[in-house]
Amino acid sequence: MKKSASLKILGAALGLALGASVAQAGEAAKTYAFDGAFEDATFGIESAIVDKGLVIDYVSHTGDMLNRTAKDVGSSKPIFEKADIFLFCSAVLSRKVMEADPANIAYCPYKVFVTKRDGKVEIGHPVYPEGPMKEVEALLAEIANKAISE
Incomplete structure (x- = not known):
């Protein structure tokens, strides 16, 4: 019985993960040109997120990681000079979309x-x-546009 329940849970988790992968496979990113330095853009994003009353959970320095590990993975192709990803949540919006x-x-x-x-x-x-x-996408666009306009 425990094995059957475990397999059902594993199957459900795999289904959720595969469903998310399929949904994200066609997903694109919306980008906005920033007229200024990288550091000014990151400061603008950080400020725009905090000004919304949100907490930044983590900043991933993805560009640094890619540059640091390029040789280790057999690549010499630069992707980004710099790249950071700001991760955060909104309790109100998260509850709404997950309900x-x-x-x-x-x-x-x-x-x-x-x-x-x-x-x-x-x-x-x-x-x-x-x-x-x-609605989440609209929040992200608002944050991006605020950082660009300041």
Whole structure:
């Protein structure tokens, strides 16, 4: 009985994970040009998130990691000069979208990224599927636009 229940749980988890992968496979990112330095863009994003009363859970220095590990994985191709991803959540919005569909947990925490490639700085965020997650996307766009305008 325990083995059967474990297999059902594993199957449900795999189904959720695969469903999220399929949904995200077609997912694109919305990017915005930033006229300024990478550091100004990251400061703008951090400020815009905090000004919304949200807490940044983690900042992933993805560009540093990719640059640091390129040689280790047999690559010499630069991707980003710099790239950071800001991860955060909104208790109010998360509850709303997960009450609508618990599978929306796959999109949490939310993220906004800042990249620098070929000397150009961009701010961006994921594009979410139609439905409740569009409200999260609107929040991310608002944060990105606030950072650009300041």
